[in-house]
Amino acid sequence: MKNDVDPVVPTAEVGGLARAVLDAVGSVLVGKRDALELVLAGILAGGHVLLEDLPGLGKTLTARSFAQALGLDFRRLQFTPDLLPADVTGSFLYDQRSADFTFRAGPLFTNLLLADEINRTPPKTQAALLEAMQEKQVSVEGVTYRLDPPFHVLATANPIEYEGTYPLPEAQLDRFLLRVSFGYPNRDEEWDVLRRRMSRRREETELEPVVNAATLRGMQAALEDVAVEDSIGRYIVDLTAATREHPSVLVGASPRGSLALLLLSRAKAVLAGRDYVVPEDVKDVAVPVLSHRITLRPEMWLRRVDPAFVVNEVLDRTPAPASGALPSYAGGRSAH
Template sequence: MNEVQPVPTAEVSRLARAVLDAVGTVVVGKRDALELVLSGILAGGHVLLEDLPGLGKTLTARSFAQALGLDFRRLQFTPDLLPADVTGSFLYDQRKADFTFRAGPLFTNLLLADEINRTPPKTQSALLEAMQEKQVSVEGVTYRLDPPFHVLATANPIEYEGTYPLPEAQLDRFLLRVSFGYPDQEQEWDVLRRRMSRRQEESELSPVVDAATLRAMQAALEDVVVEDSIGRYIVALTAATREHASVLVGASPRGSLALLLLSRARAAMAGRDYVVPEDVKEVAVPALAHRITLRPEMWLRRVDPSFVVEEVLTATPAPASGALPSYATAGAGRTPAGHAAR
């Protein structure tokens, strides 16, 4: 496979704004949430969209696929869905007198796993290998998934009848969890006005980039500098979730990695080739809250994991250093402009 050539950080920022502007013409008034979703995609991860019905989760996934120029498949998860319905299966071809593999909807660039918590764990686990290893194994044969590959999954947080909660192992494979919330009245009226203006139900977006450009944008994140003090700040935040009094199981080292990747994405989207503490703070709740298991008594008090992460953010001092990262080689690392000690 040919090595992907990264684009300049300034170009990542320009293209990211263009993608967000395009998606924002359809998904109204949710710029912050859309930025988080795009951060997850740029960081090479998968995104869990957890919110009430009718708040634009499916529309968001379809709109990003169109704006990013990606092949898109939507898979509706139901209680009777089988793993082979996700990955594909071998079928007997009478003409060849042999079994041939029929690829499932997993073989795409962007998969919308709609209502992922409505299917049993056996089918949910069919996604695990694809999400982590970017490959699919069917009857002993392994198939690589062409990059880029991203899963945007939706889940309803309040409807529990007929649902199967995602196991912690699968939740941990989502780089972040995003919620949209209800629009205000002006934004909701804007939704109605735009629907009347386009005179049709479906909205079509022209591609802003293509799959190759997206991969080049993702490769550019490797050039975003993370100095030691900020790296240790990331580790301190994740470790603090394990020591919090309300927490039974805190975020794993995969949570620290998620903070690192998302912080780099936020920095690149802002046109910077270095991470500042504010980048980490902006993604801490979406990156860590879904990785935390609260003590049983906290459920009765209706304590939310997001509240725990916010407390950890408040209690953990942020760094103010302009030192070079220790991993940077001579000439590769440099003091970030405007990032002197504060």
């Protein structure tokens, strides 16, 4: 349960704590520092992350490792074709002792939910996550239950195998703050995985908590003090608007994409030890934030054009403000 008062974490300390969490998770997952940093940035920004990659590349291990390092309650829910919405949210059951119906909470009531293979369950069950992801609450038979913060969904999906799957609709993809892929390790990294497994002498890995849920909430609150200069904010808007005007795009990113860019840029700035955003922070997160929010024209599918390629084109064509520009306000307070 949430404490009445969360610890105040100064912005200057958030970066050090976040890097300590990354170091802990990186001791288990080899050679994925950039991808892991994006996942942590998504959690710090208060959002949900879609891990889209081939089987066996560490998606499930990533979620479990972050839950352990962040000191969060963790549940794993395997999405299958026969999964019902009540299996996700919970349901009312008749209690013979009290002669009344009582609510039994589902696996959604946790801090970090791993929605494994989310595209293998029908849309009705996928939609059961929508209210929780957006509103941080669950409604069952007319009764609304709040989810204790922090609440984050890390969902996994296989981008190659489409047989027996239900692709996430655009409205639900938009709920994910960013989409992250790990890719194959190089040979040295893969040998390091084997070497660590042999030295560990067991399959499971256990990480000691670096922070706890209350400290994470304090770290998330500290991001509100990260300054965004006006020209950076307009650059974010220009990038998102450019996706709507690109000739290969049928539907561009919505204003929620701009907001996601803002939140992730703040998190990247903190991870870099700054309390203000520079254009490089925006560029670093543009592809994972925007590529799943655009719909390409049908002829682009036939040409196998990747949405990430379109976002990179938008980045190349959109002029960035000078990196040396100072924020016009600090910590949300006007400098004038």
